[in-house]
Amino acid sequence: xxxxxxxxxxxxxxxxxxxxxxxxxxxxxxxxxxxxxxxxxxxxxxxxxxxxxxxxxxxxxxxxxxxxxxxxxxxxxxxxxxxxxxxxxxxxxxxxxxxxxxxxxxxxxxxxxxxxxxxxxxxxxxxxxxxxxxxxxxxxxxxxxxxxxxxxxxxxxxxxxxxxxxxxxxxxxxxxxxxxxxxxxxxxxxxxxxxxxxxxxxxxxxxxxxxxxxxxxxxxxxxxxxxxxxxxxxxxxxxxxxxxxxxxxxxxxxxxxxxxxxxxxxxxxxxxxxxxxxxxx
Amino acid sequence: xxxxxxxxxxxxxxxxxxxxxxxxxxxxxxxxxxxxxxxxxxxxxxxxxxxxxxxxxxxxxxxxxxxxxxxxxxxxxxxxxxxxxxxxxxxxxxxxxxxxxxxxxxxxxxxxxxxxxxxxxxxxxxxxxxxxxxxxxxxxxxxxxxxxxxxxxxxxxxxxxxxxxxxxxxxxxxxxxxxxxxxxxxxxxxxxxxxxxxxxxxxxxxxxxxxxxxxxxxxxxxxxxxxxxxxxxxxxxxxxxxxxxxxxxxxxxxxxxxxxxxxxxxxxxxxxxxxxxxxxxxxxxxxxxxxxxxxxxxxxxxxxxxxxxxxxxxxxxxxxxxxxx
Amino acid sequence: xxxxxxxxxxxxxxxxxxxxxxxxxxxxxxxxxxxxxxxxxxxxxxxxxxxxxxxxxxxxxxxxxxxxxxxxxxxxxxxxxxxxxxxxxxxxxxxxxxxxxxxxxxxxxxxxxxxxxxxxxxxxxxxxxxxxxxxxxxxxxxxxxxxxxxxxxxxxxxxxxxxxxxxxxxxxxxxxxxxxxxxxxxxxxxxxxxxxxxxxxxxxxxxxxxxxxxxxxxxxxxxxxxxxxxxxxxxxxxxxxxxxxxxxxxxxxxxxxxxxxxxxxxxxxx
Numbered sequence: 001x002x003x004x005x006x007x008x009x010x011x012x013x014x015x016x017x018x019x020x021x022x023x024x025x026x027x028x029x030x031x032x033x034x035x036x037x038x039x040x041x042x043x044x045x046x047x048x049x050x051x052x053x054x055x056x057x058x059x060x061x062x063x064x065x066x067x068x069x070x071x072x073x074x075x076x077x078x079x080x081x082x083x084x085x086x087x088x089x090x091x092x093x094x095x096x097x098x099x100x101x102x103x104x105x106x107x108x109x110x111x112x113x114x115x116x117x118x119x120x121x122x123x124x125x126x127x128x129x130x131x132x133x134x135x136x137x138x139x140x141x142x143x144x145x146x147x148x149x150x151x152x153x154x155x156x157x158x159x160x161x162x163x164x165x166x167x168x169x170x171x172x173x174x175x176x177x178x179x180x181x182x183x184x185x186x187x188x189x190x191x192x193x194x195x196x197x198x199x200x201x202x203x204x205x206x207x208x209x210x211x212x213x214x215x216x217x218x219x220x221x222x223x224x225x226x227x228x229x230x231x232x233x234x235x236x237x238x239x240x241x242x243x244x245x246x247x248x249x250x251x252x253x254x255x256x257x258x259x260x261x262x263x264x265x266x267x268x269x270x271x272x273x274x275x276x277x278x279x280x281x
Numbered sequence: 282x283x284x285x286x287x288x289x290x291x292x293x294x295x296x297x298x299x300x301x302x303x304x305x306x307x308x309x310x311x312x313x314x315x316x317x318x319x320x321x322x323x324x325x326x327x328x329x330x331x332x333x334x335x336x337x338x339x340x341x342x343x344x345x346x347x348x349x350x351x352x353x354x355x356x357x358x359x360x361x362x363x364x365x366x367x368x369x370x371x372x373x374x375x376x377x378x379x380x381x382x383x384x385x386x387x388x389x390x391x392x393x394x395x396x397x398x399x400x401x402x403x404x405x406x407x408x409x410x411x412x413x414x415x416x417x418x419x420x421x422x423x424x425x426x427x428x429x430x431x432x433x434x435x436x437x438x439x440x441x442x443x444x445x446x447x448x449x450x451x452x453x454x455x456x457x458x459x460x461x462x463x464x465x466x467x468x469x470x471x472x473x474x475x476x477x478x479x480x481x482x483x484x485x486x487x488x489x490x491x492x493x494x495x496x497x498x499x500x501x502x503x504x505x506x507x508x509x510x511x512x513x514x515x516x517x518x519x520x521x522x523x524x525x526x527x528x529x530x531x532x533x534x535x536x537x538x539x540x541x542x543x544x545x546x547x548x549x550x551x552x553x554x555x556x557x558x559x560x561x562x563x564x565x566x567x568x569x570x571x572x573x574x575x576x577x578x579x580x581x582x583x584x585x586x587x588x589x590x591x592x593x594x595x596x597x598x599x600x601x602x603x604x605x606x
Numbered sequence: 607x608x609x610x611x612x613x614x615x616x617x618x619x620x621x622x623x624x625x626x627x628x629x630x631x632x633x634x635x636x637x638x639x640x641x642x643x644x645x646x647x648x649x650x651x652x653x654x655x656x657x658x659x660x661x662x663x664x665x666x667x668x669x670x671x672x673x674x675x676x677x678x679x680x681x682x683x684x685x686x687x688x689x690x691x692x693x694x695x696x697x698x699x700x701x702x703x704x705x706x707x708x709x710x711x712x713x714x715x716x717x718x719x720x721x722x723x724x725x726x727x728x729x730x731x732x733x734x735x736x737x738x739x740x741x742x743x744x745x746x747x748x749x750x751x752x753x754x755x756x757x758x759x760x761x762x763x764x765x766x767x768x769x770x771x772x773x774x775x776x777x778x779x780x781x782x783x784x785x786x787x788x789x790x791x792x793x794x795x796x797x798x799x800x801x802x803x804x805x806x807x808x809x810x811x812x813x814x815x816x817x818x819x820x821x822x823x824x825x826x827x828x829x830x831x832x833x834x835x836x837x838x839x840x841x842x843x844x845x846x847x848x849x850x851x852x853x854x855x856x857x858x859x860x861x862x863x864x865x866x867x868x869x870x871x872x873x874x875x876x
Contacts (some may be wrong), residue, residue, distance in 0.1 A: 051518070077433065119296045122584045126542030128558070131576055134564040135307045209539075212425035216546055219427060235428070242435040249435075253428045261423035468731030501708035507665055508703075509723045509774065513688075519722070523713045597713075 005197055008273040015269035021262040025255075029077040036071035041227040043067055043150070051245045061247040063237050073251055076229040084210045085146050085225070090149025091210075092203045095156025102157070103164030104183060113157065121154045126216060133222040141224060148213055156202040163195045163264070197274040204267035208260045215256050231256055286588075293584045300580050301354055304573045305347055316343075319415030360570030364563065369574045372559060377578060379449060380555035384544050386475040391482025392533065396526070398483065400517055403498065408485025414487070426543035430477045430550040437473060444473045447552030474551040477542055482533075489532050493525035500524070527597045534590030538583040546580075609638040609677075610781055610814050611662065616674035618666065618838075633655045633838045641781060642812045646846060648861060649835035655690030655818045656704075658835070662816075664699055679781060690866050699725045700775035704787035706767035710759035716770050717743070717755030723777045736750045740778065745805055746773035758808040763794035772803060779811040786818045796856065801828055822861050824842045826850060 009015050028035065049066035052058055060069040102113035127149050133139055139147070167173055167190070176186050217223030218232025219239075226233055231252040237250020254273075334340050336504070353360065359369035398418060402411045438446035450466050458466070497503065498521055506520045545557030552558070555574055563571035618632040632654045635721040639645055649655045654764045661667050662676055664683050676683040679698050681690060711719060720739035721732070729735045736755075743751040746769040759767055759828060775783055785804065789797040805828060808815050819825050823833055825846065832849050834842035836857040842849060 012556065115292075115295075119292055119299060122292075122296055122538060123300065123580050124538040124540070124542040124545075124583060125581060127545055127576060127579050130545075131304070131560075131564065131572060135572075208423070216425060216427055220546065220549065235431070237429060242431065243439055249431060252430070253424070256425065256428065257420060257423045260425075261419055263521075264419060264423060501703060501705060502711045504660075504665060504773070505703060505774075506711070506722075507710045508663055508695055509700045510692050510694070510726045512726075513723065514691060515726070520711050520714070524711070 003268075004191055005273040009269060010271050011172040012273065014265055015273070018262040018265040018269065021258060022266065025077060025081060025262075026258050028074055029081045034075040036068075036074045038068035038071040039065060040072045040075040040229050051241060051248075053245075054247055060251050061245065063248055064241060064245075065237070069234065069247060069251060070236055072229040073255060076231045076252070077255070079118075079141060079228060080214055080218075080232065080256075081124065081135050081225055083141055083148070083230070084207060086145035087149035087152065087210045087214075088203060090145060090205045091150070091152035091206050092199065094150070095153035095158075095161050095202070096199055098153060098186060099157035099160030102159045103168060103185045104187060105193075106189050110161075113161070117154050117157055121158075125151050126213060127219065129213065130220065130222055134218065138222070138225050141228075144214065144217070144223060147236055148210055152206055152210060154207065156199065159198055159202050160195060162166065163198050164191055167191055167194050169182070195269065201267050201270045201274070204270065208263035211256055211260050211263070215252075241255050285591075289584075289591075293581070296580055297577055298586060300577055301573060302350070304569070304576060305350060309458055328502045344378065351447050354430070354573075359574045362563070362568055362571040362574075364566035364568035369570050372571060373556070373574055375579055376554060376556045376559045378545065379553065380548070380582075381556065382553060383471065383475055383478065383548065383553060384540065385480055386471060387478030387544070388533075390475065391479035392486055394479065394483040395486025396490055396522070396529075399488035399494055401489045402487070403494040403521070404513060404517060406495065406498075415491075418484040422488065424577050426477055426481045427546035427548055427550060429480060430474065430547045433473050433477050434550060449554055450499065471578050474553050476545050478547055481543060482540065486529060486533060489529045490525065493528055497521045497525040523597065527594045530590050530597070531594035534587040534594070537586045537590070538580075541579050541583050550564070610641045610643075610679060610727045611639040611816075612675075612677040613637055613662075614677070616658075616661060616672065616676060617682065618654070618661060618670055621669050621671055627729045628671070631838055632661070635674070635835075637833055637840060637841050637843055639814050639816065640780070642808075642814055643831070644808065644817065644829045645817045646829035646832040647816060647835060648820070648822055648825055648858075650820055650861070653835045654838045655784055655835055656711075659701060659786050659816070659818055660782060662782075663695055663699060665701075678804060688752070693727070695844075696723050697778045698780050699782045700770050700778075700780040701786065702768075702775045702783070702785040702788045704790055705789065706771050707759060709771060710767060712759055714758070715755065716757055716762070718758065718814075720770065721776050723774055724864055727778060731783075739773070742773040742777050743770065745807075746770070746776070748773070752786045761809060764799070765792055768792060768796075768800055769803070772800070772807075776811075777808050777811075780813060782814045782816065783808075784816045784818065787820070788817070789824055790819070790821065797824070804828070822850075822864070834861065 043065045044067075046064075046066045049062055051064055052062040054061045058068050059068065060073060063069055063072065068146075087135075098113050102110040119150055129151055133144075134145055136143075155180055172184060173190055181189075214223055214230065215232035215235070218230045220235050221236065223229035224233055226237075234252045235249055238245060331340065336345070350360075359373065361367075362372050363416055365372050395418075400413050402414050405411050432444055437443045449462065451472050478534045494517070498517075503520055504514060506516045511519070544555075545560060548555045548557035556578055560572065560579075561567075562576035563575060614636050616632060616635040617630065618740040619628040619630050621628050635658065637645075640861050646811060647655055647658065657666065657670065661672050662678065663823065664686070666672055672684055674684070679694065681694060683691060683694075686694075710716075717736060717739050720743060724738050725732070725733040729738075739833060740751050740755055748766060748769050752760065754766065759770075762770065768791075772788070775785075783804075788804070789800050792800060800826065804815065804817075807813065815828075817828055822832075829846050832842065832844065832846045832856065833840055834849070834855060836855065841855040842853070842858045845853075849858060850862060853862045
């Protein structure tokens with residue numbers, strides 16, 4: 001079934017387009033130092049080169065400090081997507097581990113994890129992260145990864161727990177237990193591969209949730225600190241010049257929207273491929 | 282139902298305790314206190330500093346302060362907001378109704394619009410209307426609310442002057458206006474922030490509602506409804522929607538915390554003097570009692586709203602025979 | 607007498623997904639029905655019975671494509687506009703579905719579901735429609751109709767639900783009633799009652815009945831003429847008596863032999 005889903009996904013134009021966009025964004029992030037025409041932090045001439053409209057020299061214009069927006073966008077992708085990818089990985093790993101633990105151990109462990117999820121899911125994530133960051137003052141990008149990732153494991157844990165519990169009752173797992181397979185072996189050989197598509201879906205959704213979160217944090221000044229560029233703080237730099245220098249806001253907003261949209265489309269298409277949701281009768 | 286409510290109530294209590302405790306613990310790690318900027322200068326004699334801190338109990342050991350603070354909180358005493366020179370309760374009483382107005386308006390408008398969009402999409406499933414609306418709702422979900430707010434503020438507010446850029450009412454002379462004029466003024470100021478949030482809600486609702494409707498449209502009773510000679514709109518509205526709306530309401534309840542998070546930023550951008558604005562001011566002023574109160578109120582709001590949506594979703598859930606025929 | 611229903615060379619295909627060839631469901635079906643006639647449509651599961659019934663109402667799922675011609679009541683159903691087909695459904699041709707629980711809206715009261723048929727066809731007075739629905743439910747043999755009409759489908763028994771579906775189909779006295787396995791989910795005594803009800807209504811209103819079933823014993827007690835469908839083809843179109851005495855097609859023989867051996871186990875679904 002998983003092979004079928006994979007085949008379906010590979011032939012799905014929407015999924016391919018979304019994956020291509022994400023891959024291109026990742027490539028920009030990785031190759032930023034090679035691709036960027038200017039240094040993203042140097043301010044060559046804050047008087048003469050300030051807020052220049054897009055041109056051949058500066059494809060996306062310059063910012064109020066005369067820095068090249070295109071270069072800052074590329075390096076910003078490195079920071080924003082790096083933080084997002086790290087936070088996504090952290091939250092999905094944490095969620096999978098806790099969800100699996102709850103389902104397999106059962107008993108009080110299960111109750112504890114389920115209640116914790118139930119309690120924490122009611123808390124506005126953005127608010128909590130803002131409050132935490134603001135309390136600590138400004139944080140390094142690594143701490144941002146920890147905070148954003150650490151607050152995002154709930155959804156994955158819920159889904160992994162439900163899926164694991166479902167599979168634990170199926171005959172093939174019961175048969176494996178009857179044959180004397182160890183718990184760890186069952187998780188590794190049977191349960192994780194069976195639930196992998198669902199985890200992939202939550203990973204795509206987690207990415208779609210985390211990119212705007214970083215942008216929001218940086219935009220309110222609690223996230224990535226200047227002069228290090230991120231999509232969020234490029235918007236912050238441009239917000240006072242919105243009416244005159246549209247390029248400062250439109251490009252980073254577009255970048256956030258397109259990457260988040262691609263992650264959402266990918267999650268949608270995966271869901272269709274795996275579960276047949278939205279298939280014609 | 283009573284047991285569920287009791288459970289939810291206990292959960293809420295636990296959430297509040299957890300939130301309050303963690304915020305308090307964080308406060309201990311955090312640098313500075315409300316008097317840091319005002320009193321920690323070289324020209325302030327240490328005795329004055331000590332006297333002020335003693336007046337607010339800041340000189341006691343952390344454990345004792347925690348116990349006192351916890352007892353006060355349990356009694357509903359939220360403390361004094363030094364940065365506002367007002368009790369925290371008064372600040373919240375001022376700001377909370379404004380946030381409720383904003384979020385409530387956005388929720389109602391967004392939900393209604395989202396359901397309509399989903400009905401239209403299902404009616405024209407896989408035709409251009411479905412695809413265009415689908416693309417719009419995808420963008421609506423992908424654009425963070427605060428970015429949408431910025432764009433709306435810049436063009437509809439600052440550039441074209443259709444709507445006010447910020448605030449909750451016209452300044453100065455507004456106080457003397459008759460009631461209905463003040464109401465219109467309020468609605469006019471509400472339009473942009475509520476509209477932006479409503480767009481975000483509508484996109485999310487529409488995507489979930491469309492999927493739920495398409496699922497229900499495969500059911501046998503839809504075929505029965507068509508066999509009766511009902512038109513496609515009646516089939517959708519009278520038969521598909523009542524059976525598809527429950528899960529969407531439940532999902533909306535789960536998405537509420539993130540909506541509250543978005544509302545905080547939108548409030549800040551539009552200068553809407555609600556809880557979000559209050560939280561930011563409190564954070565910048567390191568006014569911790571106010572921070573605790575703001576985070577607690579936001580959490581409580583999300584929990585209460587979720588309980589309500591759960592109850593509604595439960596009430597409209599399709600009933601099926603469970604036992605033998 | 608001119609035929610009420612005339613099907614000529616009807617074929618139905620399931621469109622294949624992405625370039626794969628389409629699968630035929632029905633192949634070159636032709637038959638006719640006179641007003642007031644009772645015809646049985648006999649076939650094993652998967653023989654295409656339900657698709658044939660749905661094609662007459664114009665309710666085939668979008669993935670199925672129909673070719674040929676279906677003349678009903680002066681209209682060509684396959685080429686008629688959506689609106690024209692809609693006004694015929696429920697008023698001139700009605701259908702009873704095989705699984706009464708899933709065929710009823712779980713969130714709508716019984717009375718409202720029946721009254722809706724009248725409201726969809728020109729009745730504007732809600733109270734009058736509710737009245738008609740109540741009368742029909744009582745005629746369909748629902749005891750305590752007034753009280754039952756306020757209930758939701760899951761609060762009724764299987765037999766009661768099937769009576770509700772019948773009431774819905776017969777409310778506007780259609781010229782043709784298609785009953786798709788109307789009794790297969792019911793136990794034997796209720797089966798007999800439901801069939802008796804169908805026959806009584808038919809006599810009273812001169813309604814034509816197309817009874818779709820996999821069970822020859824159901825058809826034999828009700829229908830003058832029987833069509834046998836096998837693998838999407840019409841293999842027999844004979845008086846029922848003749849089918850029982852001397853079935854020609856091997857598949858028809860198998861179905862007849864099955865009845866002679868004794869009643870088949872209750873079967874759900876097609």
